[in-house]
Amino acid sequence: MPPGSPNILPPGAPGTRPYGPPPPPPAPNGPSTPSVVPIGARAEQAFDPPGGMAWVRVSPKLTWQRRIAVLLWALPVTIIGAFVLSRTRGLAGGLIWLALVLVACAVGWIVAELSYRSWGFAERADDLLVTHGFFVRHLVVVPYGRMQYVDVTAGLLEQWLGVATVRLHTAAAATDARIPGLPARDAAILRDRLAQKGEARSIGL
Amino acid sequence: MYGPGYGPPMYGPPPKPPVHFSHGVHRLHLATAVINAVGVVVIAFVLGGYSLLLTQTPDGVALALTPAVIARFLVVMLPVTAVAAAIGFWIWWSLKFWISGDDLVVETGILRRRNRRIPLAHMQAVDVVRPLTSRVFGLAEVRVELAGGDQAETKFRFLGRPMAEQLRAELLARAAGLPGHTPEAPERPYWRVGFGTLLGSQLMRLPVIGALMLLVALLAFGVVFKELGVLAAALPVLLGLARGVIAPLVMHTNFTAALSPDGLRLRYGLMETRMQTVPPGRVQAVRVVEPLLWRGNGWARIDVTVAGYVGDRQALSSVLLPVAPRDVAMRMVGLVFPGTNAEAVPLLPAPRSWLAPFRKGEAGTDDRLFVTRRGRVCRRLDVIAHARAQSVRLTAGPFQRLLGLGTVHIDAPPGPVQVAAEDRELGEARAIVESAAGRAHRARATDIRTERWAR
Numbered sequence: 001m002p003p004g005s006p007n008i009l010p011p012g013a014p015g016t017r018p019y020g021p022p023p024p025p026p027a028p029n030g031p032s033t034p035s036v037v038p039i040g041a042r043a044e045q046a047f048d049p050p051g052g053m054a055w056v057r058v059s060p061k062l063t064w065q066r067r068i069a070v071l072l073w074a075l076p077v078t079i080i081g082a083f084v085l086s087r088t089r090g091l092a093g094g095l096i097w098l099a100l101v102l103v104a105c106a107v108g109w110i111v112a113e114l115s116y117r118s119w120g121f122a123e124r125a126d127d128l129l130v131t132h133g134f135f136v137r138h139l140v141v142v143p144y145g146r147m148q149y150v151d152v153t154a155g156l157l158e159q160w161l162g163v164a165t166v167r168l169h170t171a172a173a174a175t176d177a178r179i180p181g182l183p184a185r186d187a188a189i190l191r192d193r194l195a196q197k198g199e200a201r202s203i204g205l
Numbered sequence: 206m207y208g209p210g211y212g213p214p215m216y217g218p219p220p221k222p223p224v225h226f227s228h229g230v231h232r233l234h235l236a237t238a239v240i241n242a243v244g245v246v247v248i249a250f251v252l253g254g255y256s257l258l259l260t261q262t263p264d265g266v267a268l269a270l271t272p273a274v275i276a277r278f279l280v281v282m283l284p285v286t287a288v289a290a291a292i293g294f295w296i297w298w299s300l301k302f303w304i305s306g307d308d309l310v311v312e313t314g315i316l317r318r319r320n321r322r323i324p325l326a327h328m329q330a331v332d333v334v335r336p337l338t339s340r341v342f343g344l345a346e347v348r349v350e351l352a353g354g355d356q357a358e359t360k361f362r363f364l365g366r367p368m369a370e371q372l373r374a375e376l377l378a379r380a381a382g383l384p385g386h387t388p389e390a391p392e393r394p395y396w397r398v399g400f401g402t403l404l405g406s407q408l409m410r411l412p413v414i415g416a417l418m419l420l421v422a423l424l425a426f427g428v429v430f431k432e433l434g435v436l437a438a439a440l441p442v443l444l445g446l447a448r449g450v451i452a453p454l455v456m457h458t459n460f461t462a463a464l465s466p467d468g469l470r471l472r473y474g475l476m477e478t479r480m481q482t483v484p485p486g487r488v489q490a491v492r493v494v495e496p497l498l499w500r501g502n503g504w505a506r507i508d509v510t511v512a513g514y515v516g517d518r519q520a521l522s523s524v525l526l527p528v529a530p531r532d533v534a535m536r537m538v539g540l541v542f543p544g545t546n547a548e549a550v551p552l553l554p555a556p557r558s559w560l561a562p563f564r565k566g567e568a569g570t571d572d573r574l575f576v577t578r579r580g581r582v583c584r585r586l587d588v589i590a591h592a593r594a595q596s597v598r599l600t601a602g603p604f605q606r607l608l609g610l611g612t613v614h615i616d617a618p619p620g621p622v623q624v625a626a627e628d629r630e631l632g633e634a635r636a637i638v639e640s641a642a643g644r645a646h647r648a649r650a651t652d653i654r655t656e657r658w659a660r
Binding site: 045050133135142143145146170172174177 | 512594595596597598599600601602603606611614616617618619623631632634635638639642645646649
């Protein structure tokens with residue numbers, strides 16, 4: 001089709017700059033925003049708490065929750081793997097399997113502690129910040145007004161340890177803002193507080 | 206010749222007065238009952254009815270239409286037909302809908318009544334869909350989309366075509382807070398995609414050309430070596446081409462976009478025609494895609510994330526403009542996010558590193574939009590309004606941290622367009638996060654159009 005033949009643009013169609021004042025030319029870190037981290041901030045400060053605040057840390061029971069979970073996984077894996085390998089490869093195979101599982105457990109043991117230390121959250125005036133992750137670091141900023149609902153969940157292990165997970169849901173599935181390892185009572189209080197803040201600032205989609 | 210004032214001669218019945226859905230109770234088109242009943246009868250016939258027509262003979266099974274056989278067939282199928290007709294009619298009778306105040310009320314249920322109230326202000330989109338079969342009978346389906354979940358869709362299948370258009374117009378008018386008898390908002394044509402352009406755009410893509418070459422090579426091999434085995438390899442390629450070229454071609458034939466006060470009106474489809482209204486405030490994020498081979502013609506495509514379309518419907522309605530010159534596409538982005546200009550946003554390139562020597566992403570923001578651009582071969586421009594951002598995330602994997610890099614995600618509801626500024630310097634990335642969070646907060650404070658649709 002030759003360009004422009006049946007494609008009619010009405011003369012009144014808005015141009016590239018339709019209405020409103022021309023957009024200001026700020027850069028991503030322009031001076032117009034009260035950025036907490038100054039421009040050119042050091043990379044190691046990227047996951048620091050927002051200015052003047054400290055991360056609220058979760059309960060150390062989270063470490064134990066993870067460690068017990070690791071052990072609960074390791075137990076059947078050890079038994080079945082060792083049984084199968086000792087049948088096919090003899091005693092040596094079983095022992096090597098046992099050693100591998102022990103190493104994996106040790107790694108899991110250490111990672112549980114490191115992962116626990118990486119969790120933190122901070123409640124700002126308009127949004128909630130959550131950071132976590134040891135291998136892949138995450139920082140999530142969720143505006144209270146965007147929260148659709150907040151829920152508290154506690155699995156069997158969590159119930160036994162007396163902790164719970166608070167999870168924030170927005171319309172975006174990618175948001176993934178959860179805070180595990182909170183003492184059950186604190187979790188309920190936090191949920192209520194977040195829900196209240198969300199309601200006060202609620203806006204549709 | 207008749208003089209002026211006589212008007213055209215009136216043949217046939219006079220036009221019916223317009224229906225107001227706020228008065229009285231309304232039902233689907235009566236043909237729905239017939240269609241449902243016919244469907245049930247066909248299923249009954251396929252499942253067992255046909256075997257009654259067959260007779261076991263010494264030679265095997267034969268179709269012998271003796272009176273006894275026909276009687277046997279009718280004895281079974283007539284009651285089935287009667288029951289199907291009764292059920293079809295009952296379902297049709299039990300589904301009622303009307304507009305009450307600011308709600309659309311749908312009452313269904315044969316045994317247990319179910320009354321569903323849909324607040325019109327929460328409506329995300331109203332589509333009029335006309336599948337091929339129903340087009341023959343002049344019927345149309347109206348789909349009302351709500352935010353959240355696969356169940357959040359209400360279908361009216363089928364309505365007479367004029368009634369479907371009236372229902373759509375009245376829903377849109379009421380959602381915008383106007384009285385229901387407001388005539389449908391006027392529209393002016395914005396863009397029409399010619400079939401040649403559409404066909405060219407579908408063929409001029411590297412994967413398609415690659416698949417075509419593979420197909421030709423396979424067939425040539427098969428002909429030269431008289432080897433039928435290549436058909437086994439050619440068939441999946443052919444199916445892939447049908448899915449990748451013919452399906453979008455059939456779907457987007459006769460694509461027209463029009464502007465109206467209640468949003469963009471899109472009409473398209475060959476087998477199944479759709480009329481879709483996209484209110485600007487419901488568009489979450491937009492992507493302008495320019496594949497390598499399109500750039501010679503200056504073509505671009507717009508993908509879009511609209512809240513409310515989930516799963517299959519998301520994939521069906523994710524294209525805002527299948528192909529158009531780039532400046533037309535960019536103007537369309539300006540219409541979707543009114544009062545903004547995505548091209549005027551200054552973009553800063555991400556630092557180059559050995560991890561990504563070729564992928565040079567760029568990102569930039571102004572007070573309304575967050576824009577990223579990436580891709581060498583297939584260039585993509587992702588645009589999200591700060592007012593639509595659900596959350597802001599910063600992630601840094603182990604390799605990224607080794608290089609002091611991080612990725613900033615501006616989260617939108619699930620859809621084809623997800624906006625992320627990849628591989629920014631970590632310090633800058635955190636600054637982007639903070640500034641985006643602040644801008645989003647201010648943008649939301651001034652953004653009041655979400656309460657009422659398209660006002």
